[in-house]
Amino acid sequence: MDLALSPQDQAFRDEVRRFLDDNLSEDLREAGRKTGGVFADIAAGLRWHKVLASRGWSAPTWPKEHGGTGWSATERYIFARECAAVDAPRIFSMGLRMVGPVIMKYGTPEQKAKYLPPIVAGDIVFCQGYSEPGSGSDLASLKTRAVRDGDDYVINGTKIWTTGAHVADHMFCLVRTSTDGKPQDGISFVLIDSMNTPGLTVKPIVTLAGDHEVNQVFFDNVRTPVANRIGPENAGWTVAKYLLEFERGGEAYTPNLHARLEDIRRIAREEAADGSGKLATERGFAERLAETEMEIQALEMIEMQVLSDLSRGRNPGAASSAMKIRGSETLQKLDGLGVEALAWYAAPFEPEARTLGHNEPTVTPEWGITAMPLFLNNRASTIYAGSNEIQRNIIAKAVLGL
Numbered sequence: 001m002d003l004a005l006s007p008q009d010q011a012f013r014d015e016v017r018r019f020l021d022d023n024l025s026e027d028l029r030e031a032g033r034k035t036g037g038v039f040a041d042i043a044a045g046l047r048w049h050k051v052l053a054s055r056g057w058s059a060p061t062w063p064k065e066h067g068g069t070g071w072s073a074t075e076r077y078i079f080a081r082e083c084a085a086v087d088a089p090r091i092f093s094m095g096l097r098m099v100g101p102v103i104m105k106y107g108t109p110e111q112k113a114k115y116l117p118p119i120v121a122g123d124i125v126f127c128q129g130y131s132e133p134g135s136g137s138d139l140a141s142l143k144t145r146a147v148r149d150g151d152d153y154v155i156n157g158t159k160i161w162t163t164g165a166h167v168a169d170h171m172f173c174l175v176r177t178s179t180d181g182k183p184q185d186g187i188s189f190v191l192i193d194s195m196n197t198p199g200l201t202v203k204p205i206v207t208l209a210g211d212h213e214v215n216q217v218f219f220d221n222v223r224t225p226v227a228n229r230i231g232p233e234n235a236g237w238t239v240a241k242y243l244l245e246f247e248r249g250g251e252a253y254t255p256n257l258h259a260r261l262e263d264i265r266r267i268a269r270e271e272a273a274d275g276s277g278k279l280a281t282e283r284g285f286a287e288r289l290a291e292t293e294m295e296i297q298a299l300e301m302i303e304m305q306v307l308s309d310l311s312r313g314r315n316p317g318a319a320s321s322a323m324k325i326r327g328s329e330t331l332q333k334l335d336g337l338g339v340e341a342l343a344w345y346a347a348p349f350e351p352e353a354r355t356l357g358h359n360e361p362t363v364t365p366e367w368g369i370t371a372m373p374l375f376l377n378n379r380a381s382t383i384y385a386g387s388n389e390i391q392r393n394i395i396a397k398a399v400l401g402l
Contacts (some may be wrong), residue, residue, distance in 0.1 A: 004073075012075050016082045023051050024088055027356060032087035034354040034370060042167050042213075044089040044356070048319045049122035052091070059096050059120045067120035073304060075290055077252055077292070084255040093165055095119040095126040099172040102189070102243045106231040115191070127195075129159040129173030130240070136161075137387045139174070140237065141182040144219060146190065148174035148226065153177070153190060155222040165202045165215040169195055172243075177232050188235035191228040198222070198252035207225070207380075210351035217287060229241035232279060244386060252303045253327030260334045260374075264289065267341040267368060292333050299326045317396040328381040328388065335375040342368045346375075 005013065028051075031044035052058040059077045071079070097391055100119050103111055118124040135142040144157025155175055165171070171192040178186030195202065199220040204212050231239045268280040268289070306319050309382020339346045345364045353362040353369045362369060382388045396402040 006076075009074055009078060009120070013082065013094040016079055019055060019057075020082060020086050020088065021057070024086060025249065026047075028089055029087045032358055034090040034356070035089065040063045042092045042164055046054045046122060046125065046167070049091045049093075053121050058091070058122060059100070060098065062090060062096070062120070066100075068118050077304065080252050081258065082253040090157070092125060094128050094168075094172075095170075096122065098128060098243050099126050099191075102172070102239055105242060106189075106239055110227075111230065115335075121196075124170050125164070125168045126170045126172055127162050127165045127168035129162060129171050129192075131161045132158060133160050136383070137390045140187070142174055142187065144173070146177050146188060146224075148177075149223075151226055152190075152223045153226060153229075155190075155192075155219045155224065157219050157358060159219075160214075162215045162217045163213050164204075165195065165217050165258060166212065171195060171217070172230075174183050174188045174236055177236075179226055186234050187236040187240065188233050189230045189239040190224055191230065192222070192224045197224070208376040211373065211377060213267070213274070213377075227390050253323065253331065254296055254303055255302045257299070257327070257330060257334060260331075260338070261289075261293055261296065264334060264338050264341055267338065267371075278395040285337070285340070288333075289337060292330060292337065295326070295330045295333070299323070299330060302326065309359070318395050321386075321394045321398075324385060325382075325388045325391050328378075331378055331381055335371075335378050338371040339369075339375045342371050346372045 028044055028048055029246070035044075039199055049058055055077070057069055059066075059068040060071050060079055064070035069075075096119060100116060103115050109114070115124070119126070127300045129144075130139060130142075131361060132142050132144060141155075144155060144159065146153040146155045148154075153175065155173070157175075157326050162171075173190050173192060174187055175190055176186050177188040192200070199222040201218040202218070203216050203218070205216060206212050207214065217348060230236075267279065268285065302319065342364070345368050348362075348364055350364060350369060351373070352358060352360075352361050353364065353366075354373065364371075386394075
C-alpha cells in the first residue's frame with residue numbers, strides 16, 4: 001500500500017486548506033474548539049453545513065448523482081483530517097450519514113426526490129428514533145407501536161437518547177407494525193416530517209457533561225403517512241441493520257483522534273506532572289501516549305479499507321464493527337490521558353466557559369475546558385450505535401463463523 005499522497009491529492013489538500021482559511025469564521029472555529037460533547041453546539045454545525053453545501057462539499061460520502069462530492073476515499077479522509085485540524089464544527093449529520101444512504105437504497109423515486117436534495121442542502125434536519133427504555137442494544141424488543149388507519153400510521157410509545165430531537169425538524173423511526181413471528185419480523189422504518197406533529201413531545205436529558213444533546217420523545221397518537229415508510233411493511237429490521245453499518249463505520253474516527261492527540265501533547269508540554277518538570281518528559285505518561293498514537297495509526301488502516309469499500313458502493317459489513325470498537329475505546333484512552341495531563345485543572349466544572357463568545361476568566365485554561373466534559377460524555381461512546389460487546393458478537397458471527 002502506497003501511503004504517500006499523490007500530486008493530485010496534495011493539490012486537493014491545498015484546495016481544502018484554502019477553502020477553510022476563507023470560509024471557516026473565527027466564531028465557528030471557537031464553537032468547534034469548545035465542543036465538549038459529540039454535537040454539543042448543534043447550531044454551529046448546522047451553520048457550517050450550509051457553508052459546505054454552498055461549495056458542494058456537504059455530502060463527502062454520497063455519489064454525485066444524489067448531490068454528493070463523488071470524492072475518493074483518500075480525498076474524503078484528507079477533508080476530514082484538515083477540518084479536524086482547524087477545529088471546524090462537526091455537522092449534525094444523521095441525515096447525511098444515516099437516513100440518506102437508506103433512502104438511496106430502499107426509497108422510492110418519489111422519496112429520493114423529496115428528501116435527498118434538502119438533506120444535502122441542510123434544509124431539513126433528521127434525528128434518529130431507535131432506542132427505547134429497555135430497548136437499546138436489544139433493539140428488536142422495541143415496543144413503540146404503529147397501527148394503520150387509512151393512509152396513515154398512528155404511533156404510540158416513546159424513544160430515548162434521541163440526539164438532537166430538540167433542534168431537528170424530521171425523524172426517522174423504527175416502529176412495531178406487527179406482533180406476529182420473531183420480534184425482528186414486525187418492525188417498520190418510517191419517516192416523520194415534522195417534530196411539531198400533534199401528539200409528539202420532546203423532553204430534554206442533560207448529560208453528565210452538562211450538555212443538552214439527547215432527549216426522550218413521546219408519541220401520543222402521532223400520525224405519519226404510510227407513504228413515508230421506507231421499504232416494505234414489517235421489513236424495517238433489514239433497513240435498520242443497513243443504517244447501523246453507516247452509523248458505526250460511515251465516518252472516520254482518526255481525524256478527530258489525531259487532533260485530540262495533538263491537544264494532549266500541547267497540554268503535556270505545558271503542565272508539570274508533580275511540579276518538578278514537564279509531563280511530556282515523564283516516561284510512563286510518554287509511553288502511554290505513544291501506545292495510543294500507534295493504536296490510532298492502526299485504526300487508520302481499518303478506516304481506509306472501510307472508506308474504500310464505501311466509495312465503491314459496498315457497505316462496510318463487519319469491518320464497521322471493528323472500526324467502532326477500536327475508535328471508541330481509543331477515544332476513551334485519549335480522554336483519560338487528557339484529564340490526567342490537566343490534573344487539578346480538569347476538576348472545575350465550568351459549562352459556561354464553553355459557550356460561544358464567553359470572555360469571563362475561568363479556573364481552567366482555555367485549551368483545557370473541554371477535557372472533563374469529553375471524558376464524561378464519551379463514556380457513552382462504547383455503548384451507543386450498538387454496545388462494543390454487541391459489536392464483538394457481530395464479528396464473531398460474521399467473520400469467525402462462531
